[in-house]
Amino acid sequence: MALARVVLASGRPIDLSDLRMSSTYGGLLEGYPCKPLNDARIDGLLRSAERAFPGAPVHLVTPPREYPDQYAGAFGPVEVLPAVTCVGSFRSTSLEPAHDRALYRSRLTVVWFQPTAHVPSGHDAEIGLLDVAWERLATDEEL
Template sequence: MALSRVVLASGRPVDLTELRLSSTYGEVLEGYPCKPLNDLTIAGLLRSAEHTRHGGPVHLIPPKREYPDQYAGGFGPVEVLPAVTCVGSFRSEALDPDHDRALYRSRLTVVWFQPTSRIPSGRDAESALLDVDWERLATDEEL
């Protein structure tokens, strides 16, 4: 059973079957948000998602980066990502029309950032999530 159903801009419904939410900077003990830290965080999220999904496709929605007018430290200017990191596993009907609908589903793991911990549902989700090109990024799997 899905946690929620999201309707992409293309009209394709996709089921959110697993969702991991975390504070983007919850584990930062020292320093400040900056490009090197953010790039390491994103790379780690992608590695973790690829490992967890056992070779299934993983897509990063590039996060919005803000540059508040604050003192730049030794690692460059302050660069802030949205507060909540999301890793979601989505499933939908098979991409290949020749696949038996009872035996195949398409799947995609998506990594994105958002300002709140709201669970995406219906057409109420970050616009970049709704714009995911499912047909290009997802892959079919046999159940």
């Protein structure tokens, strides 16, 4: 049973089967949000998504980055990502029309950022998530 169903801009419905949310800067004890820190955070998220959902391709929805007018420290200007980090495992019908619908499904793990902690549903999701090119990024698996 899915947590939610999201309808992509292409019209394809995808089911959210697992969702992991966390504070983007939770646990930041030293320093400040900057490009090197954000890039390392994103790389870590992608690696952990690959480990958490083996065999599924992982896609990053490129996050918006804000540059508030604050003092630039030793690591460059302040760069802020949205407050909530999301890693979701999605499933949908098979990509290959010749595959038996009862025996195959497509899947994709998606990493994205959003400003608040809400579960995407229907057409209510971040634009980047709704614009995921499922047919190009997902892969079929036999059940």
